Amino acid sequence: MVPPLAVDIDGTLTDGAGAIDPRVFDVLQAWASPVVVATGKAFPYPVALAHFLAIERAVIAENGGVSLVGDDLVVHGDRAGAQRVADAYRDEGYDLGWGGIDLTNRWRETEVAVSRDRPLAPLRRLAEAEGLEVVDTGYAYHVKAPDISKGRALRDVADRLGYDVTAFAAVGDSRNDAHMFEEVGVSYAVANADEHALGAADHVTEASYADGLVEAAEAIAERSE
Numbered sequence: 001m002v003p004p005l006a007v008d009i010d011g012t013l014t015d016g017a018g019a020i021d022p023r024v025f026d027v028l029q030a031w032a033s034p035v036v037v038a039t040g041k042a043f044p045y046p047v048a049l050a051h052f053l054a055i056e057r058a059v060i061a062e063n064g065g066v067s068l069v070g071d072d073l074v075v076h077g078d079r080a081g082a083q084r085v086a087d088a089y090r091d092e093g094y095d096l097g098w099g100g101i102d103l104t105n106r107w108r109e110t111e112v113a114v115s116r117d118r119p120l121a122p123l124r125r126l127a128e129a130e131g132l133e134v135v136d137t138g139y140a141y142h143v144k145a146p147d148i149s150k151g152r153a154l155r156d157v158a159d160r161l162g163y164d165v166t167a168f169a170a171v172g173d174s175r176n177d178a179h180m181f182e183e184v185g186v187s188y189a190v191a192n193a194d195e196h197a198l199g200a201a202d203h204v205t206e207a208s209y210a211d212g213l214v215e216a217a218e219a220i221a222e223r224s225e
C-alpha cells in the first residue's frame with residue numbers, strides 16, 4: 001500500500017509558468033491512500049483543487065493557518081496582527097503589489113501575503129514589531145505567526161485522518177515545505193526547490209516542477225512495494 005501523501009502546489013504540481021500539469025491529476029486521483037494538498041495559498045485554492053480532482057477533502061492552506069479534513073475545519077489564530085502589518089506597510093507608502101483586485105488576500109484568514117516585487121526590509125521590520133515573521137516561498141512574502149507551519153498542520157491533519165505523521169511522504173519546493181519535510185517519514189524536494197527545501201528533504205528529484213512530482217510519486221510508490 002502506498003503511504004499517505006502531502007503535496008505542495010506552487011512549484012510542485014505546476015510547471016515553470018504556474019499552470020498545473022495535467023499529469024498530476026492522474027497521479028493524485030490514482031493514489032491509493034489519502035492525499036493532503038498543503039499550500040501557502042488561501043483556503044479556496046486547495047479546496048477547489050481537491051473538489052475538481054474529486055478526491056477526499058484533506059487540505060492545508062495559508063502555510064498551516066487553515067486546515068480541513070472532510071467537514072472538520074480548523075483555523076489557527078486570526079488575521080488581525082498580519083493585517084496591522086499590512087496597514088502600517090501601506091501607511092509607509094507601499095502597496096501589497098496585487099493590483100486593483102487582491103485575490104491573493106481576499107479569502108486569507110490568518111496571514112497576509114505581499115508580492116515579491118515589493119520592498120522586503122520594511123515589511124520584515126513591521127512584522128517583527130508585531131511578533132510575526134515574513135516567509136519568502138519564492139511565490140510571495142507571507143506575513144504570519146512563527147508557530148504556524150505546514151509541518152505542524154500536517155501533524156494535526158494526519159491525526160484527524162487516523163495516521164501518524166511519520167507514515168506520510170511529502171513533496172515540495174520551498175522554505176514553507178521544510179517543516180513538513182522534517183515531520184514526515186520520507187520527503188522529496190523537486191529539483192527547482194529553494195535551498196531550505198533542498199536542505200530539509202531526504203531526496204531530491206532529477207526533474208523539476210511537476211516532472212519532479214511525477215518522479216517522486218513513482219519513487220514513493222516503488223519504495224512501498
Ligand SMILES: O=C(O)COP(=O)(O)O
Nearest residue numbers: 009010039040041137139
Ligand atoms: O502561496 C505561496 O506563496 C506558495 O504556495 P505553495 O505553498 O503552494 O507553493
Ligand SMILES: [Mg+2]
Nearest residue numbers: 008010011173
Ligand atoms: Mg511551493
